[in-house]
Amino acid sequence: MSRTGAARVETDGDGDRQVDIVALGIVTAAILLFIATGAAIGPAVVKSLAGRGPGPDRFLLNAFLLNIAIIIFGWSRYRQLCDEIRQRKRAEQHARHLAETDPLTGFLNRRSFHRAVDELVLGAERRERAVVLAMIDLDNFKQVNDCNGHKTGDRLLQECGRRISGCLPDGALISRIGGDEFAVAMEFVPHRADRIDRIAASLVEAIGQSASVNAINIDVTASIGLSRSDLLPPVPGEEGGNPDSRVLLDRADIAMYHAKRQGRNSFHWFEAPMAEEMRLRSELETGIRQGISAGEFVPFYERQVDLQTGELTGFEMLARWNSPRFGIVAPDIFIPVAEEIGAIAELSERLIARALQDAQEWDARLTLSVNISPVQLRDPWFAQKLLKLLLEASFPPQRLEIEITESCLHQNIAQVRSLIASLKNQGIKVSLDDFGTGFSSLAMLRSLPFDRIKIDRSFVSGLAENKDSAAIVHAIALLGKGLGLPVTAEGIESGEVLSHLRQYGPIKGQGYLYGRPRPADQLAEWLEGVEIVADAETINDLDILRRRIEARQEQERRQEEREAAAGTPHDPLPRSA
Numbered sequence: 047m048s049r050t051g052a053a054r055v056e057t058d059g060d061g062d063r064q065v066d067i068v069a070l071g072i073v074t075a076a077i078l079l080f081i082a083t084g085a086a087i088g089p090a091v092v093k094s095l096a097g098r099g100p101g102p103d104r105f106l107l108n109a110f111l112l113n114i115a116i117i118i119f120g121w122s123r124y125r126q127l128c129d130e131i132r133q134r135k136r137a138e139q140h141a142r143h144l145a146e147t148d149p150l151t152g153f154l155n156r157r158s159f160h161r162a163v164d165e166l167v168l169g170a171e172r173r174e175r176a177v178v179l180a181m182i183d184l185d186n187f188k189q190v191n192d193c194n195g196h197k198t199g200d201r202l203l204q205e206c207g208r209r210i211s212g213c214l215p216d217g218a219l220i221s222r223i224g225g226d227e228f229a230v231a232m233e234f235v236p237h238r239a240d241r242i243d244r245i246a247a248s249l250v251e252a253i254g255q256s257a258s259v260n261a262i263n264i265d266v267t268a269s270i271g272l273s274r275s276d277l278l279p280p281v282p283g284e285e286g287g288n289p290d291s292r293v294l295l296d297r298a299d300i301a302m303y304h305a306k307r308q309g310r311n312s313f314h315w316f317e318a319p320m321a322e323e324m325r326l327r328s329e330l331e332t333g334i335r336q337g338i339s340a341g342e343f344v345p346f347y348e349r350q351v352d353l354q355t356g357e358l359t360g361f362e363m364l365a366r367w368n369s370p371r372f373g374i375v376a377p378d379i380f381i382p383v384a385e386e387i388g389a390i391a392e393l394s395e396r397l398i399a400r401a402l403q404d405a406q407e408w409d410a411r412l413t414l415s416v417n418i419s420p421v422q423l424r425d426p427w428f429a430q431k432l433l434k435l436l437l438e439a440s441f442p443p444q445r446l447e448i449e450i451t452e453s454c455l456h457q458n459i460a461q462v463r464s465l466i467a468s469l470k471n472q473g474i475k476v477s478l479d480d481f482g483t484g485f486s487s488l489a490m491l492r493s494l495p496f497d498r499i500k501i502d503r504s505f506v507s508g509l510a511e512n513k514d515s516a517a518i519v520h521a522i523a524l525l526g527k528g529l530g531l532p533v534t535a536e537g538i539e540s541g542e543v544l545s546h547l548r549q550y551g552p553i554k555g556q557g558y559l560y561g562r563p564r565p566a567d568q569l570a571e572w573l574e575g576v577e578i579v580a581d582a583e584t585i586n587d588l589d590i591l592r593r594r595i596e597a598r599q600e601q602e603r604r605q606e607e608r609e610a611a612a613g614t615p616h617d618p619l620p621r622s623a
């Protein structure tokens with residue numbers, strides 16, 4: 047797999063050759079001197095041997111013998127030198143290889159990849175070609191690592207590396223630039239971007255194939271972002287000219303995040319508006335970090351009701367961000383970002399602490415449900431942290447319900463099991479949220495000691511019109527009955543849905559029919575008097591009544607203003623609503 051990685055690590059050895067020449071020069075000079083002295087003393091030696099002369103000059107003879115010694119010594123030194131050079135060269139090459147490649151895959155590392163891409167872009171320009179840079183990020187790799195250990199994670203990365211390498215043409219550059227991020231770059235003919243589309247599609251396909259690592263079958267997918275060195279639309283704030291590797295990588299990264307947001311397991315080319323999106327995203331990240339310490343995240347509460355009696359049984363806490371920049375922001379926007387930037391635990395703990403304080407004001411029979419992110423479930427200290435919050439607020443654990451979404455169970459089953467066990471030991475209740483949208487099997491449901499299942503609102507809202515939804519909700523209600531698990535239906539928006547649900551036996555419910563989620567200071571009206579035992583229909587009537595009273599008060603206020611302006615006496619409105 048080092049085909050592309052190793053190609054860049056070769057050394058040219060020019061410096062080594064200079065040393066060779068010096069050593070070789072000394073030996074050559076000695077040989078030349080040997081020939082010269084040999085030529086000078088040769089005839090004298092021959093004459094002396096024939097008894098016709100006095101023999102060679104002693105000085106020259108000594109010089110000749112010395113030369114032989116120098117040649118023998120020089121040659122062996124030359125060989126030694128060559129060996130030393132070869133060894134040093136190998137050591138240097140090895141060090142450079144280590145410095146420029148990723149030890150796990152043998153691919154280029156981030157730094158050498160940048161250099162190689164810059165060279166590739168320059169060469170491609172000369173040949174009137176473009177360079178594409180693809181950023182490949184494995185989806186959910188962290189979960190694989192957490193659930194199966196780092197060794198398995200490493201093996202999976204190597205396998206993905208082989209698959210990536212297998213999809214690319216010769217001469218492509220491959221790099222592992224981060225934990226589960228690969229980047230590749232290659233030249234292409236500018237009007238044949240369709241070829242790159244095909245390669246990207248084959249990468250998505252190849253990585254998406256189930257992999258068997260250490261006898262475990264693992265499924266990962268990849269999100270890929272592509273950026274090209276030519277024809278780039280101008281992006282505000284960036285200088286013109288061809289982008290260097292850093293800009294290419296940033297843009298591929300932006301396109302990769304776009305692919306992730308579009309549901310992962312796909313590839314996307316960079317487009318200028320995505321950069322704007324990214325800017326917004328980084329603004330969100332900073333805003334969230336600052337907002338947590340500034341206390342901008344507040345709990346809202348949604349009523350939970352016994353559908354048969356209409357009795358209020360408790361509230362589900364739903365987080366809202368009261369942002370000075372964006373206004374009231376829904377959790378679907380900020381929770382995933384907070385999870386990604388590692389801020390979810392702090393955010394959630396602060397919210398829970400506030401909610402526990404709020405819930406102290408309520409009737410002691412009312413429960414408080416809170417949603418927990420899968421990221422928090424992976425924290426081995428989560429149960430302890432929760433207990434600490436309960437102790438600090440002197441809140442009885444029996445009134446607290448933790449909601450875990452079904453999609454969490456898929457990969458975290460062992461962790462979820464031990465977490466549920468420790469929560470239950472403390473007396474806290476645990477519900478399975480969004481039931482019906484995930485993959486939990488009946489066996490899994492039975493093996494995990496949940497206290498309640500919550501039917502996802504996607505089935506409940508359309509219950510009256512959609513037969514399939516009605517059948518699913520009915521089946522879940524029966525399932526709950528069979529397993530002895532109480533059921534809550536969420537997303538009840540109409541009286542029609544409510545009367546359907548009432549046929550399915552004793553279940554709890556929540557939804558806009560009972561009012562939209564509200565902040566703590568607006569719950570008083572719900573908590574006082576009738577509301578605890580009110581029926582949904584009554585609540586609805588009360589809501590209508592309240593709106594009428596508000597409208598009449600507004601009318602009175604305007605009338606008074608008009609009269610004050612005209613200086614006429616006050617004419618009271620009729621008292622009927």
Ligand code: C2E
Nearest residue numbers: 364365376377378381417418419537538539556557558559
């Ligand atoms: P969820 O737990 O399924 O919460 C119910 C969501 O459905 C809430 O949206 C609620 O406002 C909305 N909803 C309730 N009744 C109705 C209805 O009748 N019709 C419709 N169309 N929608 C209804 P919200 O508040 O935007 O929360 C969205 C999701 O964000 C929640 O889904 C929950 O998974 C997550 N979430 C909320 N707060 C937190 C939190 O503090 N921590 C974590 N980790 N997740 C949270």
Ligand code: CA
Nearest residue numbers: 362417449479
């Ligand atoms: Ca929930």
Ligand code: CA
Nearest residue numbers: 479480502536
């Ligand atoms: Ca839900």
